[in-house]
Structures are given as C-alpha cells and as structure tokens.
Amino acid sequence: MRTVREVKALRGVVASWKAVGQTVAVVPTMGALHPGHLSLIAAARAGADRVIATIFVNPRQFNKPEDLARYPRTEDRDAGMLATAGVDLLFAPPAEAVYPEGFATSVSVAGLSEGLCGAHRPGHFDGVATVVTKLFLMTGADRAFFGEKDWQQLQIVRRLARDLNIPVAVTGCPTLREADGLAMSSRNTRLSPADRAAAPALFRAMSAAVAAIRRGTPPDEALARARLEVLRAGFSEVEYLELRGAEGLEPLDAPDRPARILAAAWLGGVRLIDNIAIDS
Ligand code: AMP
Numbered sequence: 001m002r003t004v005r006e007v008k009a010l011r012g013v014v015a016s017w018k019a020v021g022q023t024v025a026v027v028p029t030m031g032a033l034h035p036g037h038l039s040l041i042a043a044a045r046a047g048a049d050r051v052i053a054t055i056f057v058n059p060r061q062f063n064k065p066e067d068l069a070r071y072p073r074t075e076d077r078d079a080g081m082l083a084t085a086g087v088d089l090l091f092a093p094p095a096e097a098v099y100p101e102g103f104a105t106s107v108s109v110a111g112l113s114e115g116l117c118g119a120h121r122p123g124h125f126d127g128v129a130t131v132v133t134k135l136f137l138m139t140g141a142d143r144a145f146f147g148e149k150d151w152q153q154l155q156i157v158r159r160l161a162r163d164l165n166i167p168v169a170v171t172g173c174p175t176l177r178e179a180d181g182l183a184m185s186s187r188n189t190r191l192s193p194a195d196r197a198a199a200p201a202l203f204r205a206m207s208a209a210v211a212a213i214r215r216g217t218p219p220d221e222a223l224a225r226a227r228l229e230v231l232r233a234g235f236s237e238v239e240y241l242e243l244r245g246a247e248g249l250e251p252l253d254a255p256d257r258p259a260r261i262l263a264a265a266w267l268g269g270v271r272l273i274d275n276i277a278i279d280s
Contacts, residue, residue: 001083003090022049026141031055032072032186036176040145055092061127149175151275195268201233239264
C-alpha cells in the first residue's frame with residue numbers, strides 16, 4: 001500500500017488506474033480505525049478494482065476545538081490495518097493540502113443538515129459536506145462507501161453527489177456492533193470502564209422502542225420510555241431520540257413509510273450516536 005499526502009500525487013495514481021480501465025472506490029475516514037471501518041474497506045474491495053482509503057481529521061466538522069484536539073490519532077497503526085485489509089492507496093493529507101491559504105468555499109445541504117445532529121453541532125454538516133465533496137473531486141472515485149452508523153451524514157452525502165452531479169455511486173454499509181450491541185466508534189475508547197459498561201443501554205432502549213412500536217405502542221410513548229431508560233442507565237443527556245423518515249429525515253408521528261429511530265446522547269463527556277430501522 002502506498003501512502004500519499006498531496007493531491008497531485010493522488011491524481012497521478014488514480015489516472016494510471018483509470019488509463020487501464022480499472023474502477024476506483026474511496027472510503028473516507030478520520031482514522032482511529034476499528035472493524036466498522038474495515039467492513040467498509042471489504043465492501044469497497046468487492047465493488048471496485050482499486051481501493052483508496054482516506055484519513056483526515058477534518059477541522060471544519062468539529063464545532064468544539066477540544067473535541068478536535070482530543071480526537072484519537074493513530075496513523076501508523078491505521079496504515080498497518082489498511083494494508084492488511086487490501087487497500088491500494090492511503091491518502092492522508094495535511095490540513096494545508098485540503099484547505100490552502102485563502103480557502104473560501106463551503107458546501108451546504110439545506111434541510112437534511114438542519115435537524116438531529118445538525119441542530120446540536122452548528123456547522124458540522126457543512127464541514128462534512130465540504131470535505132466529502134473535495135474528496136470525491138480529488139480522488140475521482142467511481143464508488144464511495146459510508147457507514148449507516150452516521151445515517152444523517154449518509155443521506156447528506158447521497159444528496160450532495162446527486163445535486164452537484166458528481167459521478168460517484170454512494171453505498172451505505174450496515175453498522176458494526178460490539179457483542180453487547182454498542183455501535184463501534186472511534187469515540188468509544190474515551191469511555192471509562194464504568195461508562196463502557198453502561199453504553200449499550202442506548203442501543204437496548206432504541207431496540208425496545210422499535211419492538212414496542214411494531215407491537216402497536218404509540219411512538220411518542222415508546223420514545224419517551226426509551227429516553228428515560230437511557231438516562232436511568234447513567235447517560236447525562238439525551239440530545240435527541242426520535243422517529244424520522246429514513247431518506248428525508250422528516251419527523252414522523254407513525255412509521256407509515258420507511259423510518260428509523262435516531263439518537264444522540266452524552267455519557268461521561270462522550271457523545272454517542274446510533275440509529276436503527278423500524279421496518280427491517
Ligand atoms: P469516521 O472515521 O468516524 O469518520 O467514520 C468513517 C466511516 O466509517 C463513516 O462512513 C462511518 O459511518 C463509518 N463507520 C463508523 N463506525 C461504523 C460502524 N460501527 N459500522 C459501520 N461503519 C462505521
């Protein structure tokens with residue numbers, strides 16, 4: 001596996017692949033890799049001739065400087081994992097290569113970016129949309145793989161590719177979980193042992209709400225109970241735990257179309273997110 005840090009070198013490698021008719025997939029990440037990331041790499045390998053992984057802790061998507069400063073950075077270990085997983089090229093640019101002096105453009109996906117995480121993390125999804133657009137254009141990838149773990153992000157990425165006519169096919173991959181149900185996340189390493197033990201309560205409460213709604217419990221009632229269970233388990237705050245349309249993310253009173261429960265909650269100073277389908 002080759003590592004490149006400059007856009008020019010990246011474009012050169014991709015051009016050499018495309019010249020011989022090979023298809024190219026990209027898997028954007030912020031590093032601190034875990035099996036969830038590797039499942040995206042496996043899907044990318046199955047779906048294209050060549051796979052690019054990117055590692056870039058994007059300053060523009062962090063609305064709190066301390067969150068950016070604390071984000072785990074483990075590039076050497078990550079590079080080893082990516083090479084073993086069969087990645088052809090790692091693109092790990094410094095911030096200046098992505099945002100050179102005078103950078104002034106922002107991509108903003110109206111509507112989809114506004115509620116849920118967008119309401120609690122001002123500017124976050126503009127940062128995500130801007131960097132993902134740049135990664136699509138810099139790599140020229142034919143396919144891109146994103147996790148359903150970040151469901152709102154996945155819908156935003158699909159929309160920006162469509163709206164901006166970027167010729168990349170976006171595939172969503174299922175959320176990988178620990179044995180106790182906790183969604184794998186780079187942030188889980190920041191949980192204390194006691195908080196790590198409490199963390200699966202989020203997925204448990206969401207799953208119970210899905211089961212209750214399927215049995216006919218009014219969603220409002222099922223969601224209120226789930227919020228209470230999460231707080232009882234030791235979480236300090238539930239930012240949101242809501243029923244939304246799966247694609248448009250519109251608030252729903254009843255699951256009368258493909259729908260998901262999405263949640264964000266704080267545990268011991270760590271913000272955890274999760275989402276599950278109501279109809280699968
Ligand atoms: P991140 O490094 O957190 O920006 O995540 C990079 C990609 O990995 C995103 O598309 C995430 O949705 C995806 N991802 C993160 N956690 C998981 C997981 N537990 N299962 C599947 N995909 C994941």
